[in-house]
Amino acid sequence: MDDRAHVLVVEDNELVSSALRILFESVNHRLSVAASLAETLSVAAQDPPDLVFLDLTLPDGDGLAAVKPLLAAGCRSIVVLTGHDDFETRQRCLAAGCTEVLVKPVPSRDLLAKSTTLLASRRSALQ
Amino acid sequence: MSRVDSATPRSPALDATTSDSRLAALESQLAAASAEIAELRARDALKTQFLANISHDLRTPLTAVITHAEILRDGILGDLTPRQLESIRGIISGGRQLLSQVGEILTYARGAANQLTLVPSRFAVRDVLEQMSALNESLLKKKRLVLSIDIEEGLPAIDGDREKIAHVVGNLLGNAIDFTPAGGRVWLRAGHAVAADCPSLLVEVGDSGVGIATEHHDLIFREFAQVDSTPSRPHHGTGLGLTIARKLVELHGGRIWVESQLGTGSRFFFTVPLRQAD
Numbered sequence: 001m002d003d004r005a006h007v008l009v010v011e012d013n014e015l016v017s018s019a020l021r022i023l024f025e026s027v028n029h030r031l032s033v034a035a036s037l038a039e040t041l042s043v044a045a046q047d048p049p050d051l052v053f054l055d056l057t058l059p060d061g062d063g064l065a066a067v068k069p070l071l072a073a074g075c076r077s078i079v080v081l082t083g084h085d086d087f088e089t090r091q092r093c094l095a096a097g098c099t100e101v102l103v104k105p106v107p108s109r110d111l112l113a114k115s116t117t118l119l120a121s122r123r124s125a126l127q
Numbered sequence: 128m129s130r131v132d133s134a135t136p137r138s139p140a141l142d143a144t145t146s147d148s149r150l151a152a153l154e155s156q157l158a159a160a161s162a163e164i165a166e167l168r169a170r171d172a173l174k175t176q177f178l179a180n181i182s183h184d185l186r187t188p189l190t191a192v193i194t195h196a197e198i199l200r201d202g203i204l205g206d207l208t209p210r211q212l213e214s215i216r217g218i219i220s221g222g223r224q225l226l227s228q229v230g231e232i233l234t235y236a237r238g239a240a241n242q243l244t245l246v247p248s249r250f251a252v253r254d255v256l257e258q259m260s261a262l263n264e265s266l267l268k269k270k271r272l273v274l275s276i277d278i279e280e281g282l283p284a285i286d287g288d289r290e291k292i293a294h295v296v297g298n299l300l301g302n303a304i305d306f307t308p309a310g311g312r313v314w315l316r317a318g319h320a321v322a323a324d325c326p327s328l329l330v331e332v333g334d335s336g337v338g339i340a341t342e343h344h345d346l347i348f349r350e351f352a353q354v355d356s357t358p359s360r361p362h363h364g365t366g367l368g369l370t371i372a373r374k375l376v377e378l379h380g381g382r383i384w385v386e387s388q389l390g391t392g393s394r395f396f397f398t399v400p401l402r403q404a405d
Binding site for chain 1: 183184186187188189190191193194195197198201203204222226230237244246
């Protein structure tokens with residue numbers, strides 16, 4: 001059985017998602033990429049992720065619509081990666097149940113450090 | 128022979144008709160002008176919205192450029208030679224520079240559309256000045272500039288939007304560094320404003336640099352204005368920095384101004400009203 005941490009990147013821009021794929025695969029996470037709300041809900045139902053990096057502006061709707069189903073499926077942490085740096089967006093994301101809101105582009109080292117911290121609780125639960 | 132005397136007074140009925148038609152003409156002109164103003168306002172709002180949208184949309188491809196370059200820089204796909212590393216660092220710095228200019232346009236667009244809101248907290252201005260000094264350390268070192276920080280004893284904490292005050296200080300300090308030749312002096316001071324209507328904090332960002340001619344003191348706070356706007360000008364940027372700084376200071380109920388003359392350095396000041404601690 002593959003016991004690597006499952007990270008889901010929700011991002012409709014292929015140039016950005018390919019960078020995040022290279023980044024997270026380099027630290028041996030199992031990675032899924034969803035480019036729409038529908039794909040996100042499908043991953044949540046079939047293969048619930050441990051950690052999600054969520055874009056808000058998706059071609060078929062608001063990324064926050066996926067937060068409840070993801071949490072219900074057992075996902076522990078949802079980090080929003082957005083181009084919107086305003087206070088209202090931050091409040092809206094936290095109220096919806098997201099763990100944290102980061103404004104793009106987040107330095108790659110910070111993203112890796114963030115995933116390590118957020119997945120630490122999963123590791124200790126597995127041990 | 129009869130003749131019409133042009134000096135003969137006209138009948139009151141005729142006068143009323145003339146003034147009615149003049150009134151109607153004025154009303155019609157007023158309506159046309161109002162429609163034109165409404166049209167211009169609508170176009171201005173569209174332009175502002177366009178700036179906000181385009182700034183936001185530019186962040187996504189910039190994110191791709193910067194993140195891919197950072198992956199290479201960090202050796203995730205293998206080690207690089209020192210020259211390759213130097214080149215990659217150039218891509219990252221250029222990308223971050225572009226990003227900060229895009230951010231500036233976005234902040235300007237929000238300010239123009241009155242969409243900027245304050246997120247207040249209580250903080251010590253000393254922390255902001257020291258943070259901005261630390262952030263600019265490498266630039267100061269590169270130009271061999273001496274930076275001093277002087278804060279009045281017992282200055283109370285202020286209630287304001289820390290991030291936005293930091294933005295103002297960062298912008299003024301960035302300009303001071305940019306416009307001061309190597310080996311010069313730059314300083315940050317904070318204290319009570321003496322002549323303000325209400326108790327206020329006064330922050331000064333000064334430099335021993337090239338200075339600004341008196342006739343340009345108003346111009347520099349206007350949007351897109353640069354004293355030297357020729358393509359070969361030595362200092363580049365969006366020309367929005369001081370417009371945004373002014374907007375952010377005014378959002379706090381303060382004011383911003385400059386005291387300077389060509390060749391004598393510049394002193395930028397801004398105030399933020401102090402509210403007594405609860």
